[in-house]
Amino acid sequence: MPQQDRAYATREAILHAAAEEFDRLGYDRTSLTAVLARAGLTKGAFYFHFPSKEAVARALIERQSELWEQVRESWRGRGVDPLSALYGMFAESADRMAADVVLRAGVRLNADREVGYPGVPSTHVMWEKLIATYVAEAGERGDLRSGVDPDAVARTLCGAALGARLISSATTACADFPSRIREVLGHVLPCVASPEWKLSGSQNTPEGAVGP
């Protein structure tokens, strides 16, 4: 393996090993020693790539942030109605998190820093605004029941997604997060969508049809 590829592989191995620990234990309880043991690396190899545990955490947070940016972009131009795009975005996010510990750890680290201490949880606020925009667009198309408040729907869905992730993480390492997210959407969207609205696109709905 050329030296550059080896360096890349080592950096990825560190990120992956750290993600395994952060995902289970959070930032404070994760020890560098445990990360090195998991990756089979020396302190020297570690410090060649990262100056500190904090730097690894930041790299993981940055990576998840970039990925969500891509996911949001990809759903913007998908050509499905806003509520279906919302469903697809939530479902895809949960599927990716269940499958990828690096992503999961980044999400946890980011959320742990924003939620649980005084201050504005800016990632959460960003998602809440994005979801409210989707729901408001659905309203403009006539896809909502009368009286539905897009901001209230966004608050409910964001909170429900956060809670579902935390419970799923504590009980199944997020293995049941995809089904929990689909349950949430299946319990909320029919309440807010007009009776004529139908989920469009090739959405995978293993938790049963979305409909009242």
Added chain:
Amino acid sequence: MPQQDRAYATREAILHAAAEEFDRLGYDRTSLTAVLARAGLTKGAFYFHFPSKEAVARALIERQSELWEQVRESWRGRGVDPLSALYGMFAESADRMAADVVLRAGVRLNADREVGYPGVPSTHVMWEKLIATYVAEAGERGDLRSGVDPDAVARTLCGAALGARLISSATTACADFPSRIREVLGHVLPCVASPEWKLSGSQNTPEGAVGP
């Protein structure tokens, strides 16, 4: 003030001051020094009542556990239909938490210990089972739409309540938790209840009627 009353008042002052800190910062970041400064007490006075920060945290966790026991009991014998009892129990819990920092701190301490680390979040599991029982009873009375899974509804509501509390705590010190909880119920119950079901009892529903 008789000595016994004074001792009781001091103990309560410690619990209240500690609750203010735990509620904002969580267990790890709360310092005994800050608690004493807030209560205007010496270390000596503190140690007369509690052997450690951990002992105060345990007292707060126990207090919230006893209160929820009472709330659950009181709704068991209220004579309203199961979905209305569920609504009332959630709304009352949120109202109490918004009003009482001692309760809020106990709930946070308990949840922080159960969620976020591997292991069974037993309080959460208990609530999920209780809610599933209420929803299943609603089904037996014909108050549910066909195909509704009581366990799935319980998962959605429990996760949504946890997420709503965390976001509400981070943004408004739980001041908007009552309205967030009522929004969650207003977005979920109409999806799972049969069209004939109506919220019964003198439920306070400032976030609009519960209905599709």
